[in-house]
Amino acid sequence: MKKILALLAIVVLIIGGCSMKKETLTKEQQDNVVKRIVRGYNIKSIEFISFSRDNKTGMYHLVYVINNNEQYKTGLSLKEISRFNNSEDGIGMSPTNIFDSFKRKEPLEELDEELKKINIIYLKE
Secondary structure, three states, rough: HHHHHHHHHHHHHHHHHHHOOOOOHHHHHHHHHHHOOOOOOOOEEEEEEEEEOOOOOOOOOEEEEEOOHHHHHEEEEEEEEHHHHOOOOOOOOOOOHHHHHHHOOOOOOOHHHHHHOEEEEOOOO
């Protein structure tokens, strides 16, 4: 009887583990982050490194590297994943003393031409 219960518990754990889906961002949501950054900063490339959710705080964390330089590794934390659907808001990158050299004097209104120049490496699935 103990063997049957143990086997049943293992099967339940396996099925439960298989049904757990790792959250990620869509390509469109990542593009929205790029648009928000480009609006306020002059960048050449962005590589999305990781995306996770902190179960204790409920915050979503996105880590990325700007201009292919680990010195420019930073991130974005948001309370709700739906906020990644927004491409209109600006993003302030920190530490500000590092990213001030990329900051635009005035935010861009028209992004299309600038976005074509940026190399984007999306999250790996």
